[in-house]
Amino acid sequence: MPRWGMVIDLDRCTACQACVVACQVENNVAPAGPEMAARGRAISWLRLVPFQGGEHGTRPELRLVPLPCMHCERPPCVRVCPVRATLTDREGLVAQVYPRCIGCRYCTTACPYTVRHFNWDRPQWPGPMEQALSPDVSVRPRGVVEKCSFCHHRLQRAKDQARAEGRPLREGDYVPACVETCPAEAMVFGDLDDPRSAVARLSESPRAFRLLEELGTRPKVIYLSRGEWGGEI
Amino acid sequence: MERSEFDSDERLLRPIEHTGRAFWIGSGILLAIGVWGLFAWVIQLRRGLAVTGLNVPVYWGLYITNFVFFIGISHAGTLISAILRLAHAEWRRSITRAAEVITVLVLFFGMGCVILDLGRPDRVLNVLKHGNFTSPLLWDVASVATYLIASTIYLYLPLIPDIAILRDRMPKRRWFYRRLALGWTGAPRQRQLLERAIAAMAVIVIPIAVSVHTVVSWVFAMTVQPMWHSTIFGPYFVVGAIFSGIAAILIAMAIIRKAYHLENYLKPIHFNNLGILLLVMALLWFYFTFAEFLTTYYGGEPTHMVVFLSKTEGKFSPVFWTMVVSCFVIPFSLLCNRRTRGTIWGPVAASVSVELGMWLERFLIVVPSLSNPRLPLTAAAYSPSWVEWSLLAGFIATFILLYVLFTKLFPIVSIWEIREGREHSLEEVSKRVRSYLPALAEAGK
Numbered sequence: 001m002p003r004w005g006m007v008i009d010l011d012r013c014t015a016c017q018a019c020v021v022a023c024q025v026e027n028n029v030a031p032a033g034p035e036m037a038a039r040g041r042a043i044s045w046l047r048l049v050p051f052q053g054g055e056h057g058t059r060p061e062l063r064l065v066p067l068p069c070m071h072c073e074r075p076p077c078v079r080v081c082p083v084r085a086t087l088t089d090r091e092g093l094v095a096q097v098y099p100r101c102i103g104c105r106y107c108t109t110a111c112p113y114t115v116r117h118f119n120w121d122r123p124q125w126p127g128p129m130e131q132a133l134s135p136d137v138s139v140r141p142r143g144v145v146e147k148c149s150f151c152h153h154r155l156q157r158a159k160d161q162a163r164a165e166g167r168p169l170r171e172g173d174y175v176p177a178c179v180e181t182c183p184a185e186a187m188v189f190g191d192l193d194d195p196r197s198a199v200a201r202l203s204e205s206p207r208a209f210r211l212l213e214e215l216g217t218r219p220k221v222i223y224l225s226r227g228e229w230g231g232e233i
Numbered sequence: 234m235e236r237s238e239f240d241s242d243e244r245l246l247r248p249i250e251h252t253g254r255a256f257w258i259g260s261g262i263l264l265a266i267g268v269w270g271l272f273a274w275v276i277q278l279r280r281g282l283a284v285t286g287l288n289v290p291v292y293w294g295l296y297i298t299n300f301v302f303f304i305g306i307s308h309a310g311t312l313i314s315a316i317l318r319l320a321h322a323e324w325r326r327s328i329t330r331a332a333e334v335i336t337v338l339v340l341f342f343g344m345g346c347v348i349l350d351l352g353r354p355d356r357v358l359n360v361l362k363h364g365n366f367t368s369p370l371l372w373d374v375a376s377v378a379t380y381l382i383a384s385t386i387y388l389y390l391p392l393i394p395d396i397a398i399l400r401d402r403m404p405k406r407r408w409f410y411r412r413l414a415l416g417w418t419g420a421p422r423q424r425q426l427l428e429r430a431i432a433a434m435a436v437i438v439i440p441i442a443v444s445v446h447t448v449v450s451w452v453f454a455m456t457v458q459p460m461w462h463s464t465i466f467g468p469y470f471v472v473g474a475i476f477s478g479i480a481a482i483l484i485a486m487a488i489i490r491k492a493y494h495l496e497n498y499l500k501p502i503h504f505n506n507l508g509i510l511l512l513v514m515a516l517l518w519f520y521f522t523f524a525e526f527l528t529t530y531y532g533g534e535p536t537h538m539v540v541f542l543s544k545t546e547g548k549f550s551p552v553f554w555t556m557v558v559s560c561f562v563i564p565f566s567l568l569c570n571r572r573t574r575g576t577i578w579g580p581v582a583a584s585v586s587v588e589l590g591m592w593l594e595r596f597l598i599v600v601p602s603l604s605n606p607r608l609p610l611t612a613a614a615y616s617p618s619w620v621e622w623s624l625l626a627g628f629i630a631t632f633i634l635l636y637v638l639f640t641k642l643f644p645i646v647s648i649w650e651i652r653e654g655r656e657h658s659l660e661e662v663s664k665r666v667r668s669y670l671p672a673l674a675e676a677g678k
Contacts, residue, residue, distance in 0.1 A: 040288030040613025049608055067608065076457060082370040083359040102359050103282075103352020105292040106370055110456040114290045114606045118352060121283040142281045143352030212607060215457050 002169075002191035003092045004150055005220040006179065007202040008066055012186035015064035019178035019187065020046050023068075026151060026177035028137045030123035043117040045069070045148040046178055066187070068178065069094060069115045069148035070211065070219030077107035077116060086145070092220065093150050101144040108145055112212055113219075116147045150189075151176035171197050192220065242651065245644045248493045249399065252641065255492070263634040270627010273620045274349070282352055284620045290606045291615035293599050296350035299625055301595040302477070303343035304377065304449050305470070309478030310336030311384040312442040313510075315435040321665075323658055324506055326650045327498040331489060332482045333388040334645070338635050339481075340381045342628045347373075349624055369455045372448040380438075380445045387434040390427060393417050394649040406642075446474040458602050460529060460540040469521040476514035476560075477591040480584035483507050485636070487581045489645055498646050501575055508580035511587065512568035519561045522594075539605045548614075549601050552593055560590030 023029070023046040032042035048064040071094045077086050078094060085101035088094050108116040122142040125133070133139065136153040140146050158174040171190050179187040190197040199222075202208065207224040277284050287294050310332035317325035348354050364371050397417035400410035417423060450470035453461040463469075483504065490499040529541050544553045564583035573579035600615060639645070 038613070040291075041283070042289075049610060051609055079367045080369065080456065082365055082368040082374070083356075083363040084365045085359075085363075100356070100359055100363060101353065102356045104347070104350065104370060105352070106368065106452070108289075108292045109458065109603060112457055112607050114608060114610055117289065118282070118292060120287070121281055141353075142283075145352075 001090055001092075001193075003193045003220070004071070004155075004174075005190070005192035005199050005203065005222065006068070006071075006150070006176070007188040007199050007208075007222045007224060009186040009188075009202075009207075009224040010063065010065060011207070011224060011226050012184045013064075013066065013182075014184050014186075015048055016183065017048060018181045018183055019066055020044065020048065022177040022181035023148070025132075026134060026137070027149070028123075028133050028139050030125055031129075036121075041120045043119070043123075043146065045115075045117070045146070065223070066178070067113065067115060067211075068221060069150070070113055070217065070221045071148075071150060073218035073220065074216060076110045076112065076215075076217060080106045080110045082106065091155075093152055093155075094147075095149060095152065096144075096146055098138060098140050098144050098146065103143040103145065105145065112215055112217065116145055118145050119143060151178075242648055244493075244495065245498070245646050245648050245651075246399075246402075248640050249403070249642065249644065256637070256641070260634060260637060263630045263637070266630035267627050267634060270624050270631065273623035273627065277349070277620050277624075278354070284618060286616050286618040286621065288613045288615060290610060290612055291600060291603045293350070293603060294615055295596075295617045295621040295625060296346050298592070298596045298599050299628065300343055300346035300350070301449055301470070301598070302592050303339050303346060303628070305446060305474035305477045305591065305595070306481045307336045307339045307343060307380070307384075307478070308442055308446060308471070308474035309339075309481045310334065311380075311387055311438045312336075312475060313479060313482065315387070315438050315442075318431070318435045319439075322506075323654060323662060324503060326654045327495075327646045328482065328486060328503055328507070329650070330388070330391065330643075330647045331485050331645050332478075333384065333391075334636060334639050335478075335481055335485060336384045337381070337388050338632055338639070340377060340384070342632050344377060344381075345628065369448060369451045373452060376441070376445045376448045380441050383434065383438050383441050387431075387438050390431050390434060391647055391650065392643060393427065394419065395644050395647060398648055399643070443471055446470045453598065453602075459534075459537040459605065459607070460602050461598070463525060465521060465525060469525060472514065472517045472521055473591055473594060476511070476518050477588060479507055479511045479514060480587035480591070483511065483580050483584040484588070487577060489640065490577070493640070493645070495646060498651070501577060504577050504580045505575050508568050508574045508583070511564060511580065511583060512574075515561055515564045515568065515587070519565075522557075522560075536605075536607050540601050543601050543605055544597060548604075549597060552597060556590050556593040556597060558590075559586040560594060563590075 024031070024044065027045055029043055029045060036042060046066060046068045049067045051063045051065050052060060071092065073092065075086075075088060075094050078088055081087075082104060083100055083102055085097045086094065086107050087097070103118065105118055108114075108118055119140055119142050123139060136157070154176060155174045158169060162169045162173060171194070175189045179189040188198045188202055190199040192200050192203060194200055202224060203222045205224055207226055208222050209225065210219045210222055213219065285294065285296075314325065314329040314332045317329065348357060351357060360371065360374055364374075366372075393413075393415060394417055396410050397414040397419070400407060400414045403410060447467040447470065450466035454463055454466035456462060486499050486503065486507075489495060526541065526545075529537050543549050563586040567573045567579050567583040567586075570579075604612060604615065606612060
């Protein structure tokens with residue numbers, strides 16, 4: 001069974017936000033509009049978070065870090081969901097079952113990364129955007145929680161394709177939209193358990209670290225940064 | 234002011250037999266506020282939680298605060314009344330029922346708060362269909378449901394002999410009382426069974442009540458969020474719950490005493506004794522709060538300190554210091570002074586202050602931790618919307634209204650227990666005291 005993971009190389013990332021836009025379009029995430037965004041109601045499965053970077057004694061710099069769901073191996077959200085609407089599937093993806101979620105928002109408060117979002121209102125798309133929704137991803141109703149799925153539907157599609165061609169899944173068959181889009185090639189995706197995969201190799205790099213790993217959540221999103229990670233959290 | 238015993242016990246039935254103008258006016262106002270709350274709820278059902286002030290990262294706000302607060306108040310009754318009963322505290326007789334009713338009624342509102350907070354209240358039964366027992370929320374569901382059942386039984390059992398009194402003398406609603414009285418005649422065998430059942434329920438209800446607010450605290454403590462992930466949260470919440478519960482009894486007693494002229498039943502001694510209990514809880518509350526904050530401060534973990542400082546000197550500091558004053562300074566100074574504690578207004582003023590303070594305490598547990606996420610997100614500020622305030626007002630008003638209606642259907646002071654006190658306890662207590670001491674003949678040896 002593969003163990004899907006992502007590597008984000010902060011030394012390559014230009015903070016262009018192409019991944020953010022790609023994610024939004026791919027997963028039918030409705031744009032919030034300036035008013036709702038100001039009220040803290042915007043949904044984004046992947047966003048850039050400003051960390052204060054720079055090593056001690058050097059000039060401080062602002063680092064923008066792409067923040068998707070960490071798909072933790074010990075996810076704090078899964079344990080607290082009262083109705084099993086969020087669960088870890090066999091390949092380690094932390095999934096959300098929209099038709100079952102009761103919208104209690106316990107998972108959103110338990111997640112130390114604050115990457116889970118709640119549909120405060122019915123999602124709305126301006127005019128023609130509604131016709132451009134992806135048929136592969138369900139549109140979430142008002143009142144449920146959603147989050148980055150590592151573009152789970154792409155895994156389904158890749159598996160179907162591989163089965164049709166009578167071959168096993170190969171590296172690169174399944175890649176989330178953000179990774180595919182990244183023009184700086186700062187994002188890599190694959191099976192962390194496959195020693196030949198790029199993610200497995202990069203995850204062992206001396207530059208590798210995980211966010212809030214001291215909490216014991218064991219995130220499967222791994223960041224790369226040269227020098228000591230100066231991100232003040 | 235001495236009345237004959239018959240006269241004064243009559244007084245306990247008066248609220249049921251006679252209804253004055255004050256009742257209709259009071260109930261009318263409470264009903265109007267309740268209907269306003271209902272209107273706010275309809276708006277929320279139609280437009281979703283968008284009508285609240287909640288946001289990312291403050292996903293929980295007033296509704297969860299109210300949930301913790303109401304469930305806390307529920308410890309008034311059953312727990313206090315059970316402890317006093319088991320301790321054979323004779324002064325309990327005129328206050329136990331008033332306390333037990335608070336418990337049963339307020340639990341519905343506590344559970345109601347969770348339903349208000351759901352994004353999809355239509356799916357609430359998923360909690361039973363797909364229940365996940367690793368979730369502390371499910372522990373809550375189980376524990377609160379058990380408590381509701383146990384405390385309803387515990388309220389009902391001592392009510393049976395009084396319902397029988399009503400059945401025998403009320404021309405109105407006789408069918409209702411007859412059914413509820415379960416054929417009570419007061420035969421020795423029935424009395425014996427009843428007393429045994431009440432004693433058993435008093436024992437059972439205490440661990441259940443403790444479990445209720447413990448698991449409420451675990452909803453927070455089982456996450457890794459700063460200033461939630463604390464081992465003392467269980468007992469801290471239970472202490473706060475009993476604290477706000479006793480305050481609720483005192484306020485209810487003062488209103489009942491005034492409205493129904495029960496000065497002979499709810500005497501200054503009752504207020505004094507409950508005042509002492511409230512004082513003890515104020516000290517315990519201070520001890521826990523102090524321990525919790527000092528531990529956080531000395532640990533000095535940055536993420537915890539952000540929340541700590543937002544409470545003590547940051548954005549939430551006005552709320553925090555108001556809480557300290559109204560949970561500790563005011564009740565402590567009113568209650569440790571015998572002159573103010575011995576009055577009616579002293580303990581009642583302390584109680585009002587405690588209720589306010591404990592609500593603020595619940596708010597300060599829920600909101601500041603969420604307002605300061607670990608990662609540097611641009612956090613929007615939370616200010617509750619009119620819908621959230623209206624629902625709080627509506628809940629409080631409806632709770633009081635139901636309480637008033639209870640006093641119109643059943644005696645709020647237990648008639649048979651008062652009589653039992655007069656007829657048996659005087660002798661029983663002196664016998665008990667004698668049994669503690671060496672007999673004169675033995676002492677001489």
